[in-house]
Structure formats: C-alpha cells, structure tokens
Amino acid sequence: MKLTPMLPPDDDLDRIMAVMVRAFDVKFGEAWNRKQVSDAMLFGHCRYGLIGSDGAEPDEPTQDAVGFFLARRIIDEEELLLFAIHPDHRRKGLGHALLTRMLDEARAAGMVRIYLEMRRDNPADALYAAHGFRAIGLRRGYYRSPDGSRIDAISQELVLQD
Ligand SMILES: CC(C)(COP(=O)(O)OP(=O)(O)OC[C@H]1O[C@@H](n2cnc3c(N)ncnc32)[C@H](O)[C@@H]1OP(=O)(O)O)[C@@H](O)C(=O)NCCC(=O)NCCS
Numbered sequence: 497m498k499l500t501p502m503l504p505p506d507d508d509l510d511r512i513m514a515v516m517v518r519a520f521d522v523k524f525g526e527a528w529n530r531k532q533v534s535d536a537m538l539f540g541h542c543r544y545g546l547i548g549s550d551g552a553e554p555d556e557p558t559q560d561a562v563g564f565f566l567a568r569r570i571i572d573e574e575e576l577l578l579f580a581i582h583p584d585h586r587r588k589g590l591g592h593a594l595l596t597r598m599l600d601e602a603r604a605a606g607m608v609r610i611y612l613e614m615r616r617d618n619p620a621d622a623l624y625a626a627h628g629f630r631a632i633g634l635r636r637g638y639y640r641s642p643d644g645s646r647i648d649a650i651s652q653e654l655v656l657q658d
Pocket of ligand 1: 519578579580585586589592620
C-alpha cells in the first residue's frame with residue numbers, strides 16, 4: 497500500500513495507466529486519464545495498490561502490474577475510486593486478492609466504512625458482494641459514455657466497524 501501525499505513515481509503511474517487503458521471499456525466512460533489519476537494523488541489523501549500476475553505487489557519498477565486500485569480516505573472512511581484487473585489476467589482470483597488486500601489495509605488503518613460507485617450491471621457486482629458490499633443507492637446517469645449516453649451507477653457500502 498502506498499499512501500500518497502505526493503505523486504507516485506512515474507513508473508507506478510505508467511503501470512496504473514497500462515492497466516487502465518485496457519481494463520475499462522471506452523463505451524462506459526469509467527476510465528480516468530493520467531492527469532486525473534495524478535491530480536487525485538496530489539489533492540486527496542489517496543492511496544493505491546498494484547498487483548502482479550503472481551498475486552503479489554510488484555516491488556521492482558521493472559515488474560509489470562496486471563491490476564491496481566485507487567482509493568481516497570476521508571477521516572475514517574474510504575472511497576474505492578478505481579479498481580481493475582487487466583483483461584488478459586481475469587477470472588484467476590486476482591480481483592479477489594487485490595480487494596482482500598485493499599480491505600485488510602483499510603481495517604488496519606482504522607477505516608470504518610468503504611464506499612464505491614459501480615456501473616449498473618457490471619459483473620464486478622459479484623466480487624463486491626462476496627466481500628460484503630451492499631447497494632445503498634442509485635445515481636442516475638452518473639457515467640457519461642463517449643457517445644453522450646448516460647449510465648446509472650449503484651452506490652455500495654461495506655461497513656468494517658460500527
Ligand atoms: C471486476 C474485475 C476487477 C474482476 O477481476 P478478476 O481478476 O477477474 O476477479 P476474480 O477472478 O477475482 O473474480 C472475482 C469474482 O467476480 C465475479 N466476476 C468477475 N468477472 C465476471 C464476469 N465477467 N462475469 C461474471 N462474474 C464475474 C465472479 O463472481 C468472480 O468470482 P468467481 O471467478 O469465483 O466466479 C475485472 O473484471 C475488471 O477489471 N473489470 C473492468 C473494470 C471494472 O469494471 N472495475 C470495477 C469498477 S467498479
């Protein structure tokens with residue numbers, strides 16, 4: 497886990513963006529560009545995590561990442577802003593492994609709740625449900641796809657401590 501009061505090294509941004517551009521279907525308008533990621537890291541108590549194809553966090557700048565998360569802390573709550581595994585490495589448990597790590601780190605840091613927004617009908621729903629997330633709301637037209645159409649988001653919450 498890397499908590500970023502400043503920008504991550506360029507090689508980590510490169511690794512995040514290499515997954516980003518492949519993981520999110522452009523038609524849903526969910527992917528962030530490099531500036532959005534680096535601005536979030538500069539402004540907002542964000543942290544990120546990377547996962548390699550062996551399920552471990554890549555520790556050498558030369559090791560590829562096949563997945564990442566980006567989350568923002570607000571006092572004792574956290575929002576999971578982005579979560580993705582490269583399409584060539586899906587359905588092997590890496591999403592579960594990365595989410596487990598992200599949640600373990602949040603618990604260890606004393607976070608009480610995790611929030612996220614998910615595109616309606618995203619198969620990621622099953623992953624989040626398996627970790628205890630539940631739907632708490634609907635944001636109509638939250639995502640804007642490149643063709644201008646709007647897609648609803650489901651807000652989800654995981655309570656870590658009452
Ligand atoms: C969602 C995502 C991170 C899952 O990554 P993954 O490495 O394939 O996840 P896992 O192999 O650990 O599988 C996790 C569970 O998610 C569900 N799941 C993932 N992809 C699925 C799909 N295409 N269809 C149905 N269920 C799916 C399954 O329940 C799966 O568990 P199972 O394989 O035991 O049935 C990946 O598909 C992804 O990056 N999607 C695009 C980005 C995205 O939408 N991120 C979430 C934004 S909120």
